[in-house]
Amino acid sequence: MPPSGVPRVALSRLPGERVRVVGADGERELPASELAAHVAEIEQDGARWVWDDTARWYPPLLEAGVRVARCHDLRLSRRILTRAPAVDRDLLEGDDADLWDRLGPAVAALPTLFPVDDRIEHLDAGVEDRRQLAAVAASSEAGRLRLLLAAESAGALAAAEMTHAGIPWSREVHERILDEQLGPRPPRGARPAELEALANELRELLRTPGLNPDSRPELLAALQRSGLTLTDVRASTLRRQTHPCIEPLLRYKRLSHLFSNNGWEWIDQWVRGDRLHPAYQPAGSSTGRWSSNGGGALSIPMQVRPAAVADEGWCLVVADVAQLEPRVLAGMSNDHALAGAARGADLYQAIVDDGAVASRAEAKVGMLGALYGATTGDSGRMLPALMRRYPRAMGLVEDAARAGERAQVVRTQLGRGSTIGGADDWGHTDEGAPADPDAQASRRRSWGRFTRNFVVQGTGAEWALCWIAELRNSLWRLGGQGALTARPHLVFFLHDEVVVHAPSELADKVTACLTEAAASAASLVFPDVSIDFPLNVTVVRSYAEAGK
Known part of the structure; x- marks a missing residue:
């Protein structure tokens, strides 16, 4: 991770499209149009850029060809510190604290440095930075929190860079997939030919001439009139039914999903030139996991993965970590027996070899049950054996x-705290009436399942942030003197999986960087x-080839 002694330089927006820059050499103001050149000059000697929201500041710098090594994202960091059990919340109060609490994430897909001229757009980064530094310094877990804030901020830089660089994408391949699956592109508001043909087939089979298969109430009513006892139209429910309409209906749902989520309009919106530019939202969930601000940043369906094709002479290096959450549990519990099982490629088989359970399937079911609160059925039967062998975990x-x-x-x-999930309302129904004891107990158990998984999933997110932070910098060093997209660079991240776009001759070195970054994150x-x-790790030309 970045060294802690790097000079901090705070950037604040001012009215009139100006920027206040406060660093070790004093304070200055400059036009926003001159900021990129100023940042590039200071970056040569090293700096930690302190700003309100990476998604507001970094995209314009990237567009100007300026890459920064490290930052402190005040919005993301404040969100962590205000919920961290080891932080005194009073130390974060003061001037404009309420505005900092209200500051939301910018939409990385449509960045703008000066979106609205009001108080929340002209917050003083230096004031908030001093508050946060003081709150961390006073914490009994200052070291862990500093690492968490650095990792969270580095993740925000990586997210902006991935959106900027984009995933190499072939519009021609994607449109060919749509033509083969759906037929020619229809006029706006109309169904493609294949979907319309299936809709007509369903109308005949269900004897409902005006049926709109996209209307769940209409579809459910038509299915019930045909003698099917259903309460929903989910695919998993439909697969258990026997009726001539089931096969075409499941095909309709699959193709309708493709058309709605990754069809021609999706291409028009998110694919520019030969790159897909999805938008990430770091820490979009309470556990610290990322979410998407658009473009399906956390989901590239198998149907369209053939369109993710590396440039000529380049490759995609795809890496995912095996059994992340059980390994995280071993580390955070310091359970030496489970840690021993985690020293190897297959933790579940190691649990069997350890004598805890009889089969790999039992090890997996039992461990996932422990992580997600499945205490009945097969999972419940495995838990006592796992408890005896791995009591700390x-x-x-x-x-x-x-x-x-x-x-x-x-x-x-590392110290990220959970919310308490509206516990004050557990004793009442959604309408405000007193809840019966069974309903109260159900709500408490539900929240217990959340907190059970929060500690592990959240720590897994911390490991992954450290992984991509280390990887981001090692890829930059590997690329020589070129710009971001001329070097090996991250193009996709999903919880425990990354994709790197790299010159083919550097594939082995990128693989080594991935492995070394994972080990560094663990330590x-x-x-x-x-x-x-x-x-x-797989090295492929197309993302569709990964994992085969």
């Missing part, structure tokens, strides 16, 4: 679940226990 998630049921905050390895997040995070 199983005890950690059980304690987190009990804390959630008591409406207490739980925390990740940063779990310094007191040795845990392996083995990667499945």
